[in-house]
Amino acid sequence: MLTTLLSGDLPRSRVLAVVLLAILAGLVLAPFVFPGTRSLNVAAKVAVFVLLVASYDLLLGYTGIVSFAHTMFFGIGGYGVGIAMAKLGAGWVSLALGIALALSLSAALALAIGLLSLRVRAIFFAMITLAVASFFQILASQLSGFTGGEDGITYKLPDLLLPGTKLVEMPLLGVELNGRLASYYLVVLAALACFLALLRVVNSPFGRVLLSIRENEFRSEALGYRTVTYRTAANCIGALGATLAGVLYAIWLRYTGPDTTLSFNIMIDILLMVVIGGMGTMYGAAVGATIFVVAQNYLQDLMALASAAAKGVPLLPGLLHPDRWLLWLGVLFIVCVYYFPTGIVGKLRAK
Amino acid sequence: MAEALLALAGVNTHIGQYHILQGVDFEVPRAGLTMLLGRNGAGKTTTLRTVMGLWQASAGAIRYDGAEITRRTTPERARLGIAYVPENMGIFAGLTVRENLLLAARSGPPEDRRLEWIFRLFPAMQKFWHAHAGNLSGGQKQMLAIARAIVEPRRLLLVDEPTKGLAPSIIANMIEAFRELKRTETSLLVVEQNFHFARSVGDTVAVMDCGRIVHAGRMADLAADDSLQQKLLGLSLQAHQ
Amino acid sequence: MSHGSALPAQRLDWLPLALIPAIALAALPFIPSLPTWVTLTVAGLAMGMMIFMMAAGLTLVFGLMDIMNFAHGVFISVGAYAGTSVLLAMKPSMQADSLAANLSAIVPAVLAAMALAGFLGWFFERVVIRPVYGDHLKQILVTMGGLIVVEQLIHVVWGPDIIPLPRPATITGSFIVGDAAIERYRVLAVLVGLAVFAAMWLILNRTRLGLLIRAGVENREMVESLGYRIRSLFVGVFIAGSALAGLGGVMWALYQESVNAQIGMQMMVVLFIVLIIGGLGSVGGCFVGALLVGLMANYTGYLAPKLALGSNILLMVLVLLWRPRGLFPVGRA
Numbered sequence: 015m016l017t018t019l020l021s022g023d024l025p026r027s028r029v030l031a032v033v034l035l036a037i038l039a040g041l042v043l044a045p046f047v048f049p050g051t052r053s054l055n056v057a058a059k060v061a062v063f064v065l066l067v068a069s070y071d072l073l074l075g076y077t078g079i080v081s082f083a084h085t086m087f088f089g090i091g092g093y094g095v096g097i098a099m100a101k102l103g104a105g106w107v108s109l110a111l112g113i114a115l116a117l118s119l120s121a122a123l124a125l126a127i128g129l130l131s132l133r134v135r136a137i138f139f140a141m142i143t144l145a146v147a148s149f150f151q152i153l154a155s156q157l158s159g160f161t162g163g164e165d166g167i168t169y170k171l172p173d174l175l176l177p178g179t180k181l182v183e184m185p186l187l188g189v190e191l192n193g194r195l196a197s198y199y200l201v202v203l204a205a206l207a208c209f210l211a212l213l214r215v216v217n218s219p220f221g222r223v224l225l226s227i228r229e230n231e232f233r234s235e236a237l238g239y240r241t242v243t244y245r246t247a248a249n250c251i252g253a254l255g256a257t258l259a260g261v262l263y264a265i266w267l268r269y270t271g272p273d274t275t276l277s278f279n280i281m282i283d284i285l286l287m288v289v290i291g292g293m294g295t296m297y298g299a300a301v302g303a304t305i306f307v308v309a310q311n312y313l314q315d316l317m318a319l320a321s322a323a324a325k326g327v328p329l330l331p332g333l334l335h336p337d338r339w340l341l342w343l344g345v346l347f348i349v350c351v352y353y354f355p356t357g358i359v360g361k362l363r364a365k
Numbered sequence: 366m367a368e369a370l371l372a373l374a375g376v377n378t379h380i381g382q383y384h385i386l387q388g389v390d391f392e393v394p395r396a397g398l399t400m401l402l403g404r405n406g407a408g409k410t411t412t413l414r415t416v417m418g419l420w421q422a423s424a425g426a427i428r429y430d431g432a433e434i435t436r437r438t439t440p441e442r443a444r445l446g447i448a449y450v451p452e453n454m455g456i457f458a459g460l461t462v463r464e465n466l467l468l469a470a471r472s473g474p475p476e477d478r479r480l481e482w483i484f485r486l487f488p489a490m491q492k493f494w495h496a497h498a499g500n501l502s503g504g505q506k507q508m509l510a511i512a513r514a515i516v517e518p519r520r521l522l523l524v525d526e527p528t529k530g531l532a533p534s535i536i537a538n539m540i541e542a543f544r545e546l547k548r549t550e551t552s553l554l555v556v557e558q559n560f561h562f563a564r565s566v567g568d569t570v571a572v573m574d575c576g577r578i579v580h581a582g583r584m585a586d587l588a589a590d591d592s593l594q595q596k597l598l599g600l601s602l603q604a605h606q
Numbered sequence: 607m608s609h610g611s612a613l614p615a616q617r618l619d620w621l622p623l624a625l626i627p628a629i630a631l632a633a634l635p636f637i638p639s640l641p642t643w644v645t646l647t648v649a650g651l652a653m654g655m656m657i658f659m660m661a662a663g664l665t666l667v668f669g670l671m672d673i674m675n676f677a678h679g680v681f682i683s684v685g686a687y688a689g690t691s692v693l694l695a696m697k698p699s700m701q702a703d704s705l706a707a708n709l710s711a712i713v714p715a716v717l718a719a720m721a722l723a724g725f726l727g728w729f730f731e732r733v734v735i736r737p738v739y740g741d742h743l744k745q746i747l748v749t750m751g752g753l754i755v756v757e758q759l760i761h762v763v764w765g766p767d768i769i770p771l772p773r774p775a776t777i778t779g780s781f782i783v784g785d786a787a788i789e790r791y792r793v794l795a796v797l798v799g800l801a802v803f804a805a806m807w808l809i810l811n812r813t814r815l816g817l818l819i820r821a822g823v824e825n826r827e828m829v830e831s832l833g834y835r836i837r838s839l840f841v842g843v844f845i846a847g848s849a850l851a852g853l854g855g856v857m858w859a860l861y862q863e864s865v866n867a868q869i870g871m872q873m874m875v876v877l878f879i880v881l882i883i884g885g886l887g888s889v890g891g892c893f894v895g896a897l898l899v900g901l902m903a904n905y906t907g908y909l910a911p912k913l914a915l916g917s918n919i920l921l922m923v924l925v926l927l928w929r930p931r932g933l934f935p936v937g938r939a
Contacts, residue, residue: 080746130926136742137674138886141878148875149919156912278871285750332762341758348751351744352737417831443833455828457821468817469832513832 019210021217025297030362034297037064037304041202045195046186052311058198060307061205062263067287068212068299069255074285075294076216077248078228079136082281083127083143086150087120087253089275091260093154093161094119096270099169100162106172116257124253128246151276166271175200175265201262208258213296215251224248225294283310286343289350292357301358306343313339368431370395370521370552371416376425378408378415385411387576388425393521393569398543398553400563400584402598403573409556410452412573413523416554417449418442430520444471446520452529452556454510458499462490462509465498469513483512486542504535511542515551522546524555528562540565560598564588572597622933626897633905641786646904652792654900655799656861659854661877661892662806663727663847669823669887669936671840673735676746677753678851678877679870681723684756685852686859686869687764689719690771693860700774708774716856723852724845726756731844753871760867768866771859795857802850803893810889819843823887823936879918883925885932894933 017024025031037060040047044057070084091113098112123146131142154161161167173179179193215221227234227241235241264270274280283306291302314336321334333341354361369392378386386408393399401409414420416427418439427435434442443449457465466475466483484491487508493501498509507527514522527543528536536559543566546553557563563570567584580587580597587593630647637643664678693700696711734752738744772778777794780787810816822829822836829836858873859865880899884891899918906917925933 074743078743080743137668137746138882140676140746141674141882144875145879145882145919145922149916152912152916156916282750282754285747286754289747335762337766338758338762340754341762344751344754344758348734348748348755351747351751355744419827419831438835439827439830440833440835443831449831451828451831455825455831457824457828459820459824460817464817467814468821468829471833 021210021214023213023217023296025363027359027362030297030301030359033362034300037300038206040304041206045198054194054198056307056311058201058266059263060304061202062259062266063284063287063303063307064300065205065208065212065262066256066259067284067291067303068209068296069252069259070284071288071293071296071299072212072216072224072248072255073252074288075292075296075298076221076224076228077245077252079132079245079249080140081143081249081252082140082278083147083150084252084256084284085276085278085281086147087124087256088260088263088280089150089154089270089272090120090123091116091257091262092264092270092275093167093260094257095261095264096162096167096169097160099171100167104170104172109172113261116261117254120253120257121250124250125246128249129242132245132249133242147276147278147281151272151278154272154276162271164272166269166274168269171197171265171268197265201266204262205259208255209296209300212251212255216296220244220247282340286347288357289347290343290357292359292361293355295356295359295363298357298359305358309339309343369393370430371554372428373412373416374426374428376412376415376422376427378411378420379423380411380420385576386415386422389415389573389576389578391571391578391581393552393554396552397568398547398555398566400567400570401554401556401573402558402560402563402570403579404599405558407573408576409573410525411576413449413451413525413554413556416442416523417447419449448514448519448522450510450514450522450524450527452525454506456498456501456506456509456513459497461495461497462501463494465509465513466490466516469516472517475516479516479518483516486545487512504531504538507531507535507539508542515546515549518549519551522551522553524553526556526558528557528559536562560594619934622891622894625933626894626901629898629901629905633901633909636909637905639785641784642908644783644786645788646908647901648788648792648796650901650904651897652789652795652799652861652900653903654897655796655802656854656857657873657876657880657900658799658893658896659802659857660851660873661880661896662802662889663844663850664877665881665884665887665889665892666819666823666843667840667847668881669889670819670826670836670843671739672826673739673745674742674749675730675735676749676874677730677734677756678848679872679874680753680756680760681727681848681851681870682855682858682873683760683865683867683870684726685719685723685849685855686865687760687769687855687867688722688852689715689856690769690859690865691764692718693771693774694769700772703775705776708776712774716853719852719856720849721852723855724849727845727848727851728841730848731841757867757870764865764867766867768864770864771862773860773863777860791861795861798853798857802853806889815839875915876918879922882932883922885929885934885936887936888932888934891932891934891936 025034041057041061044054048054048057066084066088073079073081073084094112094116095109098108098115102108102111127143127146131139155163170176173193175193175197177192177194181191181193181196216224223234223239223244227239227244231241260275263274267274287302287306288299289302290305291300292298317334317339318336321331321336324330324334332338350357371393373389373391376386376389377384389408389412401412403409411420415422418437422435425435426433429442429445429447434445457468460468489505489508490512493505498506501509511524511527527539531539540562543553547566555567564584570582570584570587571578572580633646634643637646660682664675668674692715693711696714699707699711702708730752734748735745738748773791777791780789781793810820818829818834818839822839826836855869858869876899880892880895883898884893884895898921902917902921903914907914929935
């Protein structure tokens, strides 16, 4: 049963299994164990980013291509929901329509980019996606009538998902069962389902062809696999995963704007998460996203303390300033690429 | 007999996961032209590239002029007097003929006498002195590649398939050029598929198969022995033109 | 024998070059007055020249060693910040209305920018890039990591806020030619850009070093087989390219009259567009591409400010449809 669910790709490390179980349990129990708006926000963001990073891992880890357009697809999902809700009204039909449109747009764009530039070399693809993604960013900020420009859009959701909606009058274990909770579980369960689907993709024959292309493109071509087709397909699946992640995030935040979806900083975050967690492992996405999002929210508190403690020492308080947490993750990132190319998960499995 | 100019002993070369050279042993004497023959995929090009240092030998030893060079870098080997003409000729298409030759002359502009000699060997070089090498014909490119390798005197010249894709009249021209080269101090190690060319200019011969040397001896002996040719070179042998 | 037939003369591929005046002329009918057009054209050329300085090293390094340094933008930022620090420290000579006094601040600022960017380039090549030669995926990742770290270090050293940088007195203001106002600084930028291009052209085409670089771009292995250590050549080009990016950075800071830590990353997108338009590895293509991008940005910036960067991406797509490997494709497949 469990093996089927995980598509036969078990954690293969006791520590990793425990860590993954802890993440899952944390996500499922978060509303009851860590009450409070901030911690619930962190938990929902973890769920969304697990999916977002896992879909990126399909590209980077399994297919060996570097895309800088992943946040573009993330944004398409977010704006799909946002625009549909704001323009068509907060109903289930318009939500479905928004999601469907977002998914089709992403698939079409991913197909076009893939066919145009995946024939050429990895570097070219990376450069093109960077250019296209910045174009999309400009588009989103300029079509302000549609997207709300730099301010983004705030919108209502179907009643069931609104905090004001009480599902049951009685609180359970001191937690109110309201629409906020419903949308939390929608996000977590949908992200989990998509993650398992991606796990299935990479463990299918399709996924194995991707790996063999990554290992030796020339040989795979000689064996008769059309590498461009496979890579483009992977690019599309990855894009769809990112779009769904964007949809979930938009549902959770009830807000879509450039800073929460399209920003290049998020692209960098994704890279950090996938590399630190472990490229080409899928579970690495879960571990990386969890560590990163938690660090993003709580490491800074710790650094503020350290920075205060280091007062008087030249430069050190600056290096430990809470805003400089990316510095240290960047260093960790480089170290990972050199010495632990399979990241934390690879390290755990090697034991 | 004096020590050979180049001696390979048990040389192994891996390219990626493929084990191409599986213990190559042979020598290139201090004079004359050694032909390296064998069917496609036997490891001839890999042998030349390993001697030049463009692939690193994973085991075995390469001795050149009395010193081991197995771990030397490619530029160091070049500075010891080894020159290389790869199968694709490796000319710089965006540079002129003059610039190609100028670059190969490490110790300053080539001497006039040397240039005149090269122009006698390959008149096209003089004619197209200022032309871009990319615009030359296939045969002219091959001539430029060889001219570039000998623009200064070198001890050992490695040439990979100098007649590949050339018209018969140009091959005749090449044979003349190689005979002239053999009169200089330079020793040559030439990979070839064209047996007619090999027989015309080769002094000694080594035959490779499956990453090993399977025969070594005098060219004249091999040329005189049809059944040995058949056995060693089989169908890959081009017709005796 | 084919010797007898004359060789086709080396054709200069003039079509891409003609794109520059073509775009300038095509913009003319849309712009209401000739003086405005002149102003915009000079501005576009000035911007293009600065972009060229920043991009030249990137394209050469790629051509020579097949390395795409995604962190090239940090050399721009570091140059901009170093130059700004020097300029701000010499405020009195900046404000004096005398060319000599201004120069006594600008020259050290430019030298500092180039030196620091060059040093960082040397460090980067040695520590970050050297371990990942030949592995494109890791190159992209590691250089991205380097970009993050250096950008953060800039925050540590110079603080997170935008630093305003007034231009020296003698290069503020405009020349009036006919009815057109031409900013002095833009003329200076064009002159410096032309000087850099001319110097690069001379080095590449008239010196032995340039011969080696051009040969190396075509066939690295053959250059080594001829007895030259391409590594040292490459380190030199990397440092020079970083220093040029630093020069471009300080000039850009003076152009914008401010610096912020994001300029490196912002410029990277533009540089990639320029490189793709020009053909990866081609210096001439980089020059043409930079000028095209600079002109396009200024014309559309005037006509439809919202579309400025978008128009350049459109330009890139059009060029790729015309020539899939850029205006001047470089030999290596």
